[in-house]
Every structure is written in structure tokens, then in C-alpha cells.
Amino acid sequence: MRFTVFLLIILSACSASKTSNSQTSKSTAPSGIAGKVAGMTAFDGYFDFYHDPKTDKIFLVIDKLNQEFLYVYSLAAGLGSNDIGLDRNQLGGEKVVKFERHGPKILLTEVNYWFRAESDNAAERKAVEDAFARSVIWGFTLVTEEDGKILVDATDFFMQDAHGVSNRLKRGGEGSYSVDKSRSAFYMDQTRAFPKNIEIETILSFKGTPTGRYLRSVAPDAENITVREHHSFIELPDDDYEPREFDPRAGYFGYEYSDYATPISEPLAKRFLARHRLKKKDPTADRSEPVEPIIYYLDPGTPEPIRSALLDGARWWNQAFEAAGYIDAFQVEMLPEGADPLDVRYNMINWVHRSTRGWSYGSTVADPRTGEIIKGHVLLGSLRVRQDFLIAEGLLAPYENGDVVPAEMQEMALARLRQLSAHEVGHTLGLSHSYTSSTEGRASVMDYPHPLVKITNGEIDLSDAYDDKIGAWDKVAITYGYQDFPDGVDERKALDEIIAKSLQDGLTFLTDQDARPMDSSHPSAHLWDNGANVVDGLNDILEVRKLALSRFGENNIRNHQPYAQLEEVLVPVYFLHRYQTEAVVKIIGGLEYRYALRGDGQFPTKMIDPAMQKAALSSLLKTVSPETLVLSKDVLALIPPRPNGYDGGRELVDSRTGLTFDPVAAAESAAHMTFSMLFYPARAQRLITHNAIDSNQPSLESVIDAVVGATIKTAEKDGQLAQIGRTVDNTMVASLIMLARNTDSSDDVRSIVMLKLEELSEWLVKNPGVSYLQKAHFARLAKDISSFLDDPEEYEMPDVPRIPDGSPIGMD
Structure with missing residues (x-):
């Protein structure tokens, strides 16, 4: 009994003590926003905000409820890889947003300006607003309020991966990453406030497991990467x-x-x-x-x-x-x-x-x-x-x-x-x-x-x-x-x-969609070309290339550079014609057109002169001739395998000869470039359609015949020229087979190509070649064609050495 009384006395004393402390707290704690942000660093601007250096938190004062402004996010410090595409000072996106209050919650809502009713009728505007979705991009909890101003803890909003770094890495096959808050912080050197905008920057650290090669090439520790993301709240322009x-x-x-x-x-x-x-x-x-x-x-x-x-x-x-x-x-x-x-x-x-x-x-x-x-x-x-x-x-x-x-x-x-x-x-x-x-x-x-x-x-x-x-x-x-x-x-x-x-x-x-070498057809809209007449431009650049290759040697690198680095200098010269080739190939089965408006006097479409297409094809065939693609013995003698400490890269030629430079693979890449663009489903279909409309237009079969006549059916050459000629033949046949197999090819395209392949196979059997290598070459081509025709779905396409990327100036 005395124990029970003693316990009640203790509990009563504790209760009294707790009540006393609570009352003391209420009587001494400052109230309102000023009390909550006491001791913090103040930033006065378009929105006022405060940074607490003890907790590294940012508190935002919202005094513009239901007032639209611009929110912009960006990447201040990036990863340094073109392939990943996360660069220093890279803009992200912009959104028209506004703060809305719903009880204790403050919602940051993106306004949908894709759908509007520009009317003086408020009900009409509201009908459209309610018909289409808005996006609430964040929810804040009220900390305190005073005189119409609301204080929220905005730390998590600014610490989010707004720029989508983790999504970009995942989409690019570089790995799965997430923000590690324990190693992230506000970057106060670039956190500022101005009358019409506020700028807040964060150091964001991501943790994950790398699965790609690009991130490993730029990050000191690919499992832990750190960038800086930037947030801007901006006053919208006036109505003038x-x-x-x-x-x-x-x-x-x-x-x-x-x-x-x-x-x-x-x-x-x-x-x-x-x-x-x-x-x-x-x-x-x-x-x-x-x-x-x-x-x-x-x-x-x-x-x-x-x-x-x-x-x-x-x-x-x-x-x-x-x-x-x-x-x-x-x-x-x-x-x-x-x-x-x-x-x-x-x-x-x-x-x-x-x-x-x-x-x-x-x-x-x-x-x-x-x-x-x-x-x-x-x-x-x-x-x-x-x-x-x-x-x-x-x-x-x-x-x-x-x-x-x-x-x-x-x-x-x-x-x-x-x-x-x-x-x-x-x-x-x-x-x-x-x-x-x-x-x-x-x-x-x-x-x-x-x-x-x-x-x-x-x-x-x-x-x-x-x-x-x-x-x-x-x-x-x-x-x-x-x-x-x-x-x-x-x-x-x-x-x-x-x-x-x-x-x-x-x-x-004319702009982007008209200039790409595959699906587009315009004869004048091109990337990286020169000259009013693109065929003349290709002939000219081939002459420049020929002259440069004839003089290529040790004078192309400086003293004390490894001879192997001649390959870096050789590649842009060897493929110097690649973009002019893109331009010329569009003439074949091309269609000239304008962004014509009714009444402006422009023609909507016009098929290309057959004579111009013939000249274009003749020029294209120069790009796959062995004489164009061969490299001299003197050049080849100067390019050894890569020395210790000088690794190869994506801008060098793929090789089937191990560590040594492979001139045949270079020729195969160049030939494949031309044939893959020439024998493309959309181009092949246009040839058929244009010829059906106007029989003077070149047909698909006539183009195939011209190419076969300039490659397989030419007289056999000797030595290197013969070897490269066989490589060109193989590449051409593979491109035709790919055209026939392509699911984008129409029935007419597949029918014509497969018949042409059958005719070619028969010719190869009847014309077995002269040299032993030529006989073997023709026999294998005939067998490959027959295998494809017998079972197109099961035919296995050969790998082709890729053309060096030369990024950003790679092939489309």
C-alpha cells in the first residue's frame, strides 16, 4: 500500500513537471514565420526563402497563391559524355505552375495550356479547363502561416531528381541509380534570389550499379556519381x-x-x-x-x-x-x-x-x-x-x-x-x-x-x-x-x-524531316553537303579524296607521335565523301517539293529528271569501285597495331585481322554505306511508284541491273583490287537480301528483288569466273542467294563492319 502511494506521488510530480515545461515552452517560443526561421540565412526575392545551415533545409515563403509563374529545371554540372547526353548547363524543361491551397496542403500544379478557350466567357474557359488533365507536380505541408504568407519545407522538392538523371541513365543502358540523400546537399554558391526570379541549386549524389560503358569512361567511381541540378522560379512576362x-x-x-x-x-x-x-x-x-x-x-x-x-x-x-x-x-x-x-x-x-x-x-x-x-x-x-x-x-x-x-x-x-x-x-x-x-x-x-x-x-x-x-x-x-x-x-x-x-x-x-538520307526524298535538302549540283559536288570531293590519299604518309602526323595514330588521321579522309554520298543517293527515286501554300505560286511536287537520276547513280557507283576504295601499299605499310597506352576507339575502322589495320573492312564499311542507302525500302518503293506513273522514270529493276553490272559483272581484277571487288560484291548482295527481308518493304519491292536475286544466282552458276578465288567467290554467292530464296526467314545475315561513328558527324 505504501508502495502504491509512493508511485502515485512520483507520477504526480512527473506530470506537474511536464505541465510546467510545456507552459514554459509556450510562453517563450516565438510565433509566426519569423520564429520558425530564426537563425536561418534569408533570401529575399520573387519568392522569399530561408536556408537552415544546421539541417541543410530550405523553407519557402509562398505569398502568391493561385498566381502563375514559370518553373525551369536544369543541369548545372553534368557527366561529360556525349552518348549519355547529360551536359554542363543543360536546360531541362519549363512549366507554367501555380501554388494552390487545400486545407493544410499546398499543391504545386502545372497548368495545361495545350487546350484553351480564348473567350470572355468564364464558363466556356472553365469547361475546357475541366475537360483536360492538369498535373500536380508536388505537394507541400504547411509549417506555419502569417498575414497571408505560408511557410513550407521545400527541401524534398528541390532535392528531387527533377532533370531525370536516373531515368536517362536507365534508358541508356548505363544502370539503375537513385538519389542518395545522405551525400546530397544544397549548393549555396549558386543559390540566389532576385526580384523576378529565384535560383536554387543542389548537389545530387546517385548510387547504383553500372551496366554500360559510357558512364565508366567518365566517372571516377561509376557506382557513385554526383551532379548538380538547378531550379528556377521565374515571373512570367507581361501581356505586351x-x-x-x-x-x-x-x-x-x-x-x-x-x-x-x-x-x-x-x-x-x-x-x-x-x-x-x-x-x-x-x-x-x-x-x-x-x-x-x-x-x-x-x-x-x-x-x-x-x-x-x-x-x-x-x-x-x-x-x-x-x-x-x-x-x-x-x-x-x-x-x-x-x-x-x-x-x-x-x-x-x-x-x-x-x-x-x-x-x-x-x-x-x-x-x-x-x-x-x-x-x-x-x-x-x-x-x-x-x-x-x-x-x-x-x-x-x-x-x-x-x-x-x-x-x-x-x-x-x-x-x-x-x-x-x-x-x-x-x-x-x-x-x-x-x-x-x-x-x-x-x-x-x-x-x-x-x-x-x-x-x-x-x-x-x-x-x-x-x-x-x-x-x-x-x-x-x-x-x-x-x-x-x-x-x-x-x-x-x-x-x-x-x-x-x-x-x-x-x-x-526545307528542314530536318526533308534532309535525312533514308526516308526523305528531296534532291536539295541535305546535311553536310556542298554545291548547287550535288552530283558535281560528289565528283569533286572524290577527286579531293583521291589527291589527299595519294599524298598520305608520315607527314600527316607530327614528330614523336606513334605511327599507329595515322589511322585517326586517315579515317576522316577515307570517308570524306560520306555526306555528299548521302545527298546524291536521295536523287534516286527522289521527289522535289516545297512547303507550298495554295496561291503562293510554288509547285507542290515534281518528279526528278531521269537524266539527273542516271548521272547520280553513275556518281554513286564511283564510291564503291575498287579503285576508289583501295589503299596503297605505302599507306598500309605505315600503320602498325596500336602501341601500349594508345587504345583504339569508336572512330577507328573495325578489323577482321586482329590487332592490325584492316583495309578490306574499311572498304566494306564504305561500300555498305552506299548500298544500304541506295537499297532502302522507301526509296525502292518510290522507284516502283514513279515508274508506274511515268515510264521514263527509272525502275527498281533498272537500278539493280546497273549496280550489278558495275560490280559483279565487271571484268576480274588482280591483287588488292580483286579482293576489294569481291568485298563490294558481297556487300551489294547482302544489301539486296536485306531489302527483300525488310518488313518495311512492300510486296512489289520484295517480289522484284527476289526475282533479281534469282536471276543473279543463275548468272553466277553460268559464269563461274577465271581465277580460283573468283570461282570460289561466285560459287559461295550463288549458294548464299539460293539459301536465302529457299528460306528467307532462316537466312542469317552476315555482320558488316560499322562505319566509324565520327560522332557527332556520324551517319544518320
Whole structure:
């Protein structure tokens, strides 16, 4: 009994003590937001936020409920692999979002601007809003509130993998990775607040098991990788921007949405250009300063002389704005010290390092409501300049004195960088690729230019490798997109007149889908080509290649370099014709067309002159002739296996001869390049269709006959030429079999190809060849064809050595 009383006394004392402590806490703890963030680092800006250095947490003050703003995520520090594609200063995506309160929960909701009702009727707008999904991208729990302001713990939101690094690694076969919060933190050096935006950056560490080769090549520990991700909350632009209607002929990226308030007689889809806001101070003047210029900033991490080249090239665009009637409307400067390149206030040209050569990009942050470009963001791969230098080494064999580097080599490389800078900046101005421009006198920097190499007085001449200015089409496009018309001008009519004038001047615009060598058919829209007549261009580049290979030797590398490194220099010369071949092959079964609008005077489609197709085929057959593909004994004698410490790579030729250089595999890769493009299902079907419409057009069977006649049915050669000839034969037959097997091939294509293969097999049996090797070659080809025809599904296709990637300038 005394024990029970004693226990009650103890419990009563504990209860009293607890009540006393609770009351003391209530009486001394500060209240409201100020109390919760006491001792934290304050950031005052578009949204106020606080960083607690003790817990490494960020608390966000939300004072703009139901007010839309722009959320942008990006990658501040990347992985350095072109193949993985996670680069320094890489933009992710942008979303129009708003905070909504539902009880204690604060939801960050993405607004769906793809579907709208542009109407004064609120009920009509609400009907569309409720018809299509929105996306709640995060939920926050209220910490405290005060005077209409809400404090939330935003740590987990900013610590998420918003950029999708783990998804990118998984999709690329590099492994399964997840964020390790114990090794992640806020990066306060790049966490800032400004009146119209806040910038928050995190160090994110990922843990996983690597399964691919690319991540291992760049990470010190492929099981543990660390990047930095960046988050921006940005005030949306005001309503003074005036969207400009999209025209497929004008050369711009566009954006579109569906407007359900549109009258039945009008299209539901609304299309507008993507472009910066630009106005003249005096729209009535022929030339006027802008109200506010477009200013781009160059990454200060860019070294000289590259820095000057990039500044020069980007500044070319002011020529186009001057042609549109502006004075100094486009400017390029160095990024101010202390500025963040991911800050939305700065249009940026970034210099990005990777372990291998890679693509450069011109991307934007744009207002999804209007298409207004808020920030231009260029990523230029730093190793690209070295490829042009390598091409120059291969073409010029410049090291007769051992180490002296001719000035023309560096100038060629820098000329390419000027063009590259202009090209990628052009994308951030809203411009698409313009792939007919190379056939119209270098009319646009928005084409992909192959170096224009000439033979002058028997010598290879690189003096005009790249253009040094903006093109005629670029001026048209900028005038169309950025001209500020005075009041009273019919804008639609004035824009049509700009396009009509460009057509009269012989300028056209076709873009990406029209330029690829396989499915596309246009004879003038190409990547990396030169010349108004692409067939002449191929013949010219083959002559340049022939001259360069005839002089190829030890003068192509510097003193004290391993002889094995001649192969690196040889590859871009040996495959110098690859892109012009892509251009010429599109003429076969090609179709010329325009982005024609009814009433604009352009023709919609036109089949290509049969004589032009015949000339194209003749030129293509030169690319697979043994005389073109053979390498001299002198060249082969200089290329030994790779020495210790100099591993091979993807930009070298695959080999069937072990460690030694394989000239036959190089020839096979080159031949396969031509045949795989020529004997492609879409091209074969077009040949059949065009011939059915017009019997003067070449037929599929006539093209096959011409190719067989120029390969298998030619007179037997000797030595190396005979060996390469047999390789070309094998590659050609394999390409025909692949065409017959391809599930994309039509019944007509398969029927014709299989009959042609049967006829070829019969010819091979009746014409067994002269030499023992030729007899064996013909017998095996006949057997292979028969095996395929007997059981197409079971026939096993031979492996073909891949053409060296040369990324980013690989084959499509």
C-alpha cells in the first residue's frame, strides 16, 4: 500500500513537471514565420526563402497563391559524355505552375495550356479547363502561416531528381541509380534570389550499379556519381508581347495549342512562332534602335582564340537584324563576373567539355502561353574544333618539317567555330535548320556545312572552307520573325510579301524531316553537303579524296607521335565523301517539293529528271569501285597495331585481322554505306511508284541491273583490287537480301528483288569466273542467294563492319 502511494506521488510530480515545461515552452517560443526561421540565412526575392545551415533545409515563403509563374529545371554540372547526353548547363524543361491551397496542403500544379478557350466567357474557359488533365507536380505541408504568407519545407522538392538523371541513365543502358540523400546537399554558391526570379541549386549524389560503358569512361567511381541540378522560379512576362502567326515557309520553330472557342469555320489548332520580344523605338523609321536589345553572353570559361571566334560568329546575327531595319538590336558580350549562366536573365553561349566529340545545342526557355523566348541557351561542344583540325591534318599532310603547324589549319578550325556559334544562336532566336541553303549559295548558317575543299593549281585549298557571314536566307527569316510593323500596316500581307520576295530570289526553306538520307526524298535538302549540283559536288570531293590519299604518309602526323595514330588521321579522309554520298543517293527515286501554300505560286511536287537520276547513280557507283576504295601499299605499310597506352576507339575502322589495320573492312564499311542507302525500302518503293506513273522514270529493276553490272559483272581484277571487288560484291548482295527481308518493304519491292536475286544466282552458276578465288567467290554467292530464296526467314545475315561513328558527324 505504501508502495502504491509512493508511485502515485512520483507520477504526480512527473506530470506537474511536464505541465510546467510545456507552459514554459509556450510562453517563450516565438510565433509566426519569423520564429520558425530564426537563425536561418534569408533570401529575399520573387519568392522569399530561408536556408537552415544546421539541417541543410530550405523553407519557402509562398505569398502568391493561385498566381502563375514559370518553373525551369536544369543541369548545372553534368557527366561529360556525349552518348549519355547529360551536359554542363543543360536546360531541362519549363512549366507554367501555380501554388494552390487545400486545407493544410499546398499543391504545386502545372497548368495545361495545350487546350484553351480564348473567350470572355468564364464558363466556356472553365469547361475546357475541366475537360483536360492538369498535373500536380508536388505537394507541400504547411509549417506555419502569417498575414497571408505560408511557410513550407521545400527541401524534398528541390532535392528531387527533377532533370531525370536516373531515368536517362536507365534508358541508356548505363544502370539503375537513385538519389542518395545522405551525400546530397544544397549548393549555396549558386543559390540566389532576385526580384523576378529565384535560383536554387543542389548537389545530387546517385548510387547504383553500372551496366554500360559510357558512364565508366567518365566517372571516377561509376557506382557513385554526383551532379548538380538547378531550379528556377521565374515571373512570367507581361501581356505586351504580340505573338506572330506561324508560316511553314518562314524557317521558324513553332508552338501550337487547341482553342475550343474557335468558330466552326476556323481551324481548332493555333500556331505561332517561337521568338524573342523585340520592338523598334520608331516602327515608322527605315532603321531604328530597339526599345530593348537582345543581348547574349559568352561563357567566361571559353579560352582564346576560341573565345574571339565564338563572339565573332554569334555577332553575325546583327547583320540580319540590320537588314530588318534595326540598329544594334543584337549584341554579344562576356558574362559579367558573378553572374549565374542558368539565371533566366542571361541569354547564354556555354562552352561544354565532354570526353568525346558531341553535338552542340541551341535551346530556349519560352513562355508556354505565347511562345515568347525568355532565354536563349547555347551549348557548344569543346571537342568539335579538334575534328576540323584533324580533317585539315588528313588533307594537307602538313608536317613535312615535323612539328610546324600551318596557320591555315587553325584558321579552318576557328572558321568552323564561328559558323557553329552563329548556327546554335540561330536556334535560340527561334530558327529551324534550313537544309536547302547549301545548294543556294550558302544562303543560311542554319544549314550543316561540310568544309568546302577545293583543288587549286594541283594543291588542296582550305581557304574557303566555311563562310564568314550571315546568309541571305537568314536575313529573310529574321525580317519575317522580328520586323516591327507600324500601325496601319496589314501584317499578314506584309509577311506574305517577305516570303514572296525570297521565292523570287531563289531562296527556299526545307528542314530536318526533308534532309535525312533514308526516308526523305528531296534532291536539295541535305546535311553536310556542298554545291548547287550535288552530283558535281560528289565528283569533286572524290577527286579531293583521291589527291589527299595519294599524298598520305608520315607527314600527316607530327614528330614523336606513334605511327599507329595515322589511322585517326586517315579515317576522316577515307570517308570524306560520306555526306555528299548521302545527298546524291536521295536523287534516286527522289521527289522535289516545297512547303507550298495554295496561291503562293510554288509547285507542290515534281518528279526528278531521269537524266539527273542516271548521272547520280553513275556518281554513286564511283564510291564503291575498287579503285576508289583501295589503299596503297605505302599507306598500309605505315600503320602498325596500336602501341601500349594508345587504345583504339569508336572512330577507328573495325578489323577482321586482329590487332592490325584492316583495309578490306574499311572498304566494306564504305561500300555498305552506299548500298544500304541506295537499297532502302522507301526509296525502292518510290522507284516502283514513279515508274508506274511515268515510264521514263527509272525502275527498281533498272537500278539493280546497273549496280550489278558495275560490280559483279565487271571484268576480274588482280591483287588488292580483286579482293576489294569481291568485298563490294558481297556487300551489294547482302544489301539486296536485306531489302527483300525488310518488313518495311512492300510486296512489289520484295517480289522484284527476289526475282533479281534469282536471276543473279543463275548468272553466277553460268559464269563461274577465271581465277580460283573468283570461282570460289561466285560459287559461295550463288549458294548464299539460293539459301536465302529457299528460306528467307532462316537466312542469317552476315555482320558488316560499322562505319566509324565520327560522332557527332556520324551517319544518320
